[in-house]
Amino acid sequence: KDLDLEVYRRWPGIHSDAVKDVLVLPGETRIVTCSLDTNVMELELERDFHVVHSAHKSGVHSLAYNDDFRLIFSAGFEYHVNCWVVGQAHSAPTRLEDPACPHAAPLLGVQVVPGTPQLLTVDAQGLAKVWDLRMLRAVHTFNVQRTEGTSAVSASGTQAQEVYHSFAFMPECQILCCNSNKDSYLYEYQGMEIQSEPLKVHGDLAPMVACELHEASATVVTAAGTDLALFDTRTGVMKRLMPAAIADDISCLHVNAAG
Structure with a gap:
């Protein structure tokens, strides 16, 4: 209604x-x-x-x-x-x-x-x-550091500087999430310091356009191209990849309380 x-x-x-x-x-x-x-x-x-x-x-x-x-x-x-x-x-x-x-x-x-x-x-x-x-x-x-083997290279073959487009702090699980076009870095926030190594980097998807937190399940959902990926915020490990979740490229994402 x-x-x-x-x-x-x-x-x-x-x-x-x-x-x-x-x-x-x-x-x-x-x-x-x-x-x-x-x-x-x-x-x-x-x-x-x-x-x-x-x-x-x-x-x-x-x-x-x-x-x-x-x-x-x-x-x-x-x-x-x-x-x-x-x-x-x-x-x-x-x-x-x-x-x-x-x-x-x-x-x-x-x-x-x-x-x-x-x-x-x-x-x-x-x-x-x-x-x-x-x-x-x-x-x-x-x-925000890249892990070994994930450095960006330009079309000319030279090293390209990574550009970040968004970040979010998740107070419920004390996680800082920094997002570039293809990579999402999760860091543990400890008092006034941030853990120096990322918990997880994923760089195999198309450019990421959205990132949402589902608090109840401590899950980060990312959208890239037509794919959705689910990550555990406590470990940074990808729990599930849903390739071609929809037919067209995803432009926005929202996760409700029920997940």
Whole structure:
């Protein structure tokens, strides 16, 4: 049966380009949006009020929030994270940058580690960082590594640098998952450090387009071409490969609670 839903509130023209991420602030009637127009917006649901955070020079596509510090974090095509205090309009953000070993590629996103003062960032070249929000500085850095025999080679036969397109942190099983076109790397997250060797790398499928976690069974489901693959997050071992799951290439994937 179709649901008869009404629009609760509309903000026409609040962004001038595509909205890429939305946060709901816990315990408040406020959401946060970010856009390719470079702006981060706090939007009040109960009244006609919004706060504009404007400091990014390029599009913004990822948001995170830490309730203990009441800080919003935004990341996009720049090489740093901007840190905003909730509700403070027209204030300059704090930049999260690591001068000792900075990100040198666009960030894939930003994610808080629930129940901790920690923040995770990964860039398109596979540089991952753990940040301590009490000091607003990086406390651990590592590179997503390829295992032997899986290095990428370009059409000319020269070594090609691997490009990463997404990452996710799975707090239920303390796993960090970093994804490139063909490979998915699962790392155990241990306190403020990340295990230096991947639990599993798979590079035999077509370019991967989606990755979903099924929490109840501790399973990661990936989609590549027409294939689906299931991995155990505790061991990184592929549990099942379903070749040609559908006739056409898969473009998106969703796993519901029932699996």
